Amino acid sequence: MALYTLRRLLNAIPILIGITIISFAIIHMAPGSPLSQFTEDPTIKQVDKDNMIKAYGLDKPLYVQYWDWVSGLVRGDLGVSLLKNQPVADLILERLPNTLLLTVTSFLLSLLIAIPLGILCAVRAHSRLDQIVSGFTFVGISIPGFWLGLMLIILFAVKLGWLPSGGLQTVNADFSLIDRIKHLTLPVLTMAAGEVAIWIRYVRSSMLEVINQDYMRTAKAKGLPGNSILFRHGFRNALIPLATLFGLALPGFFAGAAILEQVYSIPGMGRLFIEGAFQRDYPVLFAIVTVGAFLTVLGSILADVAYAALDPRVNLSKQEVRG
Amino acid sequence: MPEAILEVKSLRTVFKDKHKELTVVDGIDFEIGPNEVVALVGESGCGKSMTSLSIMQLLPRSAEIAEGEVRYRGRNLVGMKNKEMAKLRGRHISMIFQEPMTSLNPVLTIGMQLTESIIRHLGVSKVEADTRADEWLKRVGFPEPARIRREFPHRLSGGMRQRVMLAMAMSCRPDLLIADEPTTALDVTIQAQVLDLIRELLKESDMSVLFITHDLGVVAEMATRVIVMYAGQIVETTDVRSLFQKPMHPYTKGLLNSTPRMKGDIEKLIPIAGSVPPAGMYPPGCRFADRCPLAEAVCRAEAPQLREVVPGHRVRCHLA
């Protein structure tokens, strides 16, 4: 298993290189540049403009720029933000925990709700309960996160005034857990709403696949109690496809978080990326795209490893058993 | 006569959806006494599996028992609470299924699947359960039980899996075993092996057995009494000897003519023409009339009753 994981990780290296090259090219092809605000300004002299371009290395051919960036990356140097004048690594490390807080909390919350509810809906497929839940999941999937976020802000922050409308803590106040929870409630709920809907569907459908299998009937024929049949025999099998879906969903969490960070003014990676994109802050963009690519690849590796770990049939040793 | 282990009384099982009800087991009565091995025979689609699942209360969600009783040692299992039923299943009444390839859980080791019911029903420790699992694995022919216990099902052949299922079914020493075509899905050579094994286990234990098969050849080796089923009904029931020597129902005769009795007599086999009508498409009179070489006008007009023609020998045929 360890060997398999290692091999998958090594295989991922060329993929990552490919992704960085392509995204490097695409970002550079986009119109505008980090210096647009100066270069388009007729009051700034051409010499100064040229000097600035030179200072940022933007006059070099693209492959040289890429090479410079990659060799920096290998040394652990992500460059310096062109506009904030801070090392990109610092910017990311400052923001990443906030994004993780948002994504991990809402993901755990959504699993907590989706797993039991999904199983229940599978067990009582086509019952009234199942129909109601499936109606809610349909709504949950259809509603865009930013809209739901805005609605919740209007209701709970503006109209009722129960919860803050954005940020992660009250300005100028010391850190307090209660305050943090209050600030997180709306963004986490917004993000979890969409995820719960999706995961209820995933859990329900993978559980439905399992529930009519012959081994479930065997488990019942053995006189096992309902919970043991459902979880030990049923959900344990349903987990196999779910693990794959989770790995594939991993990068999606961060995309979703990016939008909600914007709506709720949370200083996270997504907001950093959006700011960076508007200002063509190349080093910040490259760094985040690379992190994103890394997460995507990591997600699919995790999915495969989890699959192999959960499903004994995947084991590749082909020895026959006799006896 | 000693108290019956199992009594099935006018059992009717239906598949149900919003629009219609489809009777697949239509008024079945039989008993199994202590230590008795009863064979239930009939072509595929006659309702044998539905009968056995009705006894175990393991019917799929779309099916239900519409009428009748299933009594185990006098207690009616129909409508029994699931919790109560779970105490009987695997402990007092066990079942093995036709599909060895899919009946074991692919993600749990053989050991886990064997010991969980032992621990549950007999209340023994994990270690003690492992020991007992090993004993049973040995008895079903695994010389190295401890190694098999750690294996996952996909590494075992169909025959091996069915032997594991057998060990599982026997592990709590039930007094009623229901075996639903346990060898049908296996290779012919493996079939004989597993049948021998079942016979041996039966000799050593005092268990009652409902042995379901579509193969009369197997019946002769296993059972003391036979129930022949056709289109959801019992058409003939008697002890094994009279069934083979004096079969009375044309369907039974047809089954016998299409079963090789001795090696090498294949050329004399005559299959029954046609096939079992699907549930809901039964003809109005005798359900076998359309395929029966002897059918007369009365057969198509009037449904025959199951009658005791000779003491201990009941037949559902106008002409018997």
Ligand SMILES: Nc1ncnc2c1ncn2[C@@H]1O[C@H](COP(=O)(O)OP(=O)(O)O)[C@@H](O)[C@H]1O
């Ligand atoms: N899920 C189902 N829905 C509707 N009819 C079914 C279903 N399963 C079995 N049947 C019908 O029930 C009848 C008896 O089936 P079964 O008990 O499996 O036969 P056997 O075990 O004797 O081969 C058949 O006519 C079959 O078509």
Ligand SMILES: [Mg+2]
């Ligand atoms: Mg069957």
